[in-house]
Amino acid sequence: MKRLLALSALVLLTAPLAAQDVPPPVTPASIIAAAPEGDWKAIDPADLMVMTLAPDASGAPRVVTIQLIPPPFSAGWVANVRTLAKAHWWDGTSVYRVVDNWVTQWGDGEDDEAKAKPLPPGMLEVPESEYTLSGPTREVCSGSQCVRAPGIVDAIPAEVALDPYAPNVAFSRGWPLGFADGFSRSWPLHCYATVGVARDLSPNTGTGAELYAVIGQAPRQLDRNIAIVGRVIEGIEHLSALPRGKAEMGVYGEGQARVPILSVRLGNELQAPEQPKFEYLGTDSESFARYAQVSANRNDPFYRVAAGGIDVCNLKVPVRRVTGE
């Protein structure tokens, strides 16, 4: 068995060293492990959403944790998602569509509009213009201090400079973004595990009641065409490893049981120990810049050629669960 095909510190733990005093190789995992505590930022539990699916066939629990995209990148759809979660609207709905190398989708799943589950009051209708953020007209506020975009750009590692979908890509506050017009317009990107709003034909932008998670190659053509509301940060395997749908459009069909959603709760609605606690590696930190540089230039013993670049969606922002006190 060749177990070494993995971008993981485990590779190195299991590899024999020629001498005990050889310094361990520098890898993306070693950079993350060595990041000072100050480089990690807490994710507000109010920005987390915990989706509990029915247990699997063996009775094991299935919990999916989603991080909602924070201001200034969040638009009315995120407000709608919060409204739906607070109303416990998704409880009793299901995962009803799984398309290989594409998306897993959940919500009401009712085709007949007359039978569709009524939405809670207070839902916003959001225009397509909200798919992108116009810098000069939006402000980023932290406490009492507000700055105008492009102050939202944390870092543009040279290693992710080449992108076929956007004039520029960069990170901000833990999220990958596309930029145009001299960084005066920005938008979040569709990467693996991104959560977005299913919709009908344009100009319909969807409500946020039907959501999907990306389970394959980053479908970046959807950027600026569909609303992004967050990303799965734990439990993506409960969505990505589901059987693929066999009916039209990958919807679960005859003989395929939809996966019941028991509950969806905002993190701050849960009490300890259920309340989720996570941190992300600040994308404005030196650790992140080094992580980007090392990820694009692998030179540990597994590699013989360093790529010298990296796709923005392969530079996954490190997120960790906080345990203990």
Next chain:
Amino acid sequence: MKRLLALSALVLLTAPLAAQDVPPPVTPASIIAAAPEGDWKAIDPADLMVMTLAPDASGAPRVVTIQLIPPPFSAGWVANVRTLAKAHWWDGTSVYRVVDNWVTQWGDGEDDEAKAKPLPPGMLEVPESEYTLSGPTREVCSGSQCVRAPGIVDAIPAEVALDPYAPNVAFSRGWPLGFADGFSRSWPLHCYATVGVARDLSPNTGTGAELYAVIGQAPRQLDRNIAIVGRVIEGIEHLSALPRGKAEMGVYGEGQARVPILSVRLGNELQAPEQPKFEYLGTDSESFARYAQVSANRNDPFYRVAAGGIDVCNLKVPVRRVTGE
């Protein structure tokens, strides 16, 4: 239920037209459907490998069809894969490792070298230099006609010009390739469903007995670092939707049953009707060039912004099963 989130002709079939005489929108799917027969190239059954897994829990069959990469891109590893298939070596082995957004891996899966299944005679030891193809020293032959690389380059759509991993990317004979040194060096790319050779630390290059398929975001950092032997062209869901492994490195651990491999056969070893018949859309065809152009510039009713570019791994080479006479 919003069913329209898909890059599929089905979207358009289910969308009402404003008037019956409006021409149907041009999509990647419509380009493929309209491609003339002459643009489709038969895949030699000898270049196909059919892996039959044990039926799933409901008793449904699970068959995975792999296309082996053809000359001049195939190296000694593909020869080894053929040797192993002819020896029926994989029969009775298993799928033993599944890592989310990474790979599904199969083969002997025995950790203890003393107990490892002996390899058949005739296996080649292949050097790392074979990861790339050096143009000036290799020839491409078609019948009696041989041309020197870079004659292998079919097309370089402007839409895939920007790539963070290779100075150039292009297609040739139905495969995406990276190029360097003025197209005098080339190598196959790791995209979704690519099949490669698991190995230990460099300079070990693996035999081909332990294989993996990519089941997530294209791990392009592996290009030129691991041997590519082919791609899954049918049945990838039987590998991508498997439960993720819970032991070290994503190997199946306690309480997780490995998936038995009943048989692996080269396509030409099978008789009709089991013999697989597939075609790919020639990457030197006008249809493919148009498919690339439309894929990068979506303007059907689902889209409001065309990206103007596309990742080489999102420009999947169309492959179809040939049915009937």
